[in-house]
Amino acid sequence: MDMWTHTKQVFTERLRPGTVEFSMLVYQPVAYWLVACFYDLLDHLKLPLTERYKVVRRDPGRSNTVTRRQVILRVLLQQLIQAALNLGLFILDADMCSRYGSRTFMHQAVRFVLGLYVMDTWQYWIHRLMHNNTFLYKHMHSVHHTLMIPYAYGALYNSILEGLLLDTMGGVVTHYVAGLDCPTAVCVFTFGNIKTVLDHCNYRGPINPLHNIFPNGAAYHDIHHDIRGTKANFSQPFFTHWDWLLNTFMDPAPLHFTVEELRQQQEEKKAGEPKKQR
Template identity: 45%
Template sequence: MVFWEGHVSDELMGTFAPIIIYWLYASLYQLLPRLDRYRLHTRKEEEQKNLVSMSTVVKGVLLQQLVQAAIAQVLFMVTAEASSSVPVQPSVPVQIFQIFVAMLVMDTWQYFMHRYMHQNKFLYRHIHSQHHRLVVPYALGALYNHPVEGLLLDTLGGAISFLVSGMTPRTSVFFFCFAVIKTIDDHCGLWLPGNIFHMIFQNNTAYHDIHHQLQGSKYNYSQPFFSIWDRLLGTYMPYSLIARREGGLEARPLKD
């Protein structure tokens, strides 16, 4: 039993909980004290390098989430109609396995789509370059993408992960909320001590920062969970964290 049972349907929670979590968690990062000693970039760098205003970023994220919500509702409706009975919630171990499968599927989909959007000059220039206008990423901009990229990379990737894993709408609430939190953390620009994501995942804030900073962005395409495909296909770029003289940290690539 979950706290929303009897009040809101699992399908409605699966649609809107990730959106609510996005704005709550991202806003928490934005409202934190300055914490300059944990920033991967100075505030001056953020102001000088980023090519888009925060208001534009917020509007772009809201547009993507509008499309995401509409497609989620259609997906839940279609899968419900295809089933002859109300889905039975599996045991916790089965749900954990389904979530792990969904993580692998999402990583695979996003790696190859993300890499292709860099390698195809037309797609990069007209679509993916919008995300890289945030040269110095921050939490509220985690899902700032061109609408086409948001549809192909995130929304469609999430739908495929949901279908392949066989999870129920209730399990999907936990998976998609977790995916959103992880994505925000990867873009927050802070290397906070005790961050559990940095302990568990090598694909983390600094890992993704390398992707945003390297000229041509030929490395660290993997997102949002593991670095498996980068390692297997030669696009993995390790890094070291260096203390800056003016304070804070810098993720520095370790080139061969």
């Protein structure tokens, strides 16, 4: 099949709703914004129950230097670029989603876990490099760290080049190194998007259901956004083994209020408010 015929087939047949190629393009951004909007709604409602589980620093440090509108536009642009590059990959690698045929559930589960570890390895080393290299930090990664206090939909707020290197190339490397079939790849990358949002949402469990399951949670990553932790906690988005092995781990507990301390603060604040006149 010549390139033109294959390209035409990709756009007319393989990108229809219900195909795995359609899922690879659509599920990641949809999952990202659904989860991010949920936590953004919680931020605006400030319900006593959910506020109790907020990740709050004892010393807040500097405030953010970028507007939420800028964050939204940059994330949307990055997701558009990623979708375009995925389209290009579908065209250049015609067998991308048919190479492995049908696999058993157990085989897919093993590849899924392997994909998580490959993604973590790629992101740890690239992330660490961008912090330790002054040029890369200044011209690429510093964009993400204008969010000194992270929030959910700022998870993928990066420079365009960082988005290509860390996220897009990370996805390509994970796909081929872990030997993922496309249905498993959809699960790995969609889960990775959701987990990244959860790591930036600033909520603990049970409001953040994965916070107590994975060692790399919102509290762990929040410290990395604090100026005191920019040279630590490079691991993302799932595990922390690279930080432990290479001595870049920083315990978030001493720098955050506990749930019980937050509850006490809320009760003291409520008790100190003047009663309304009847």
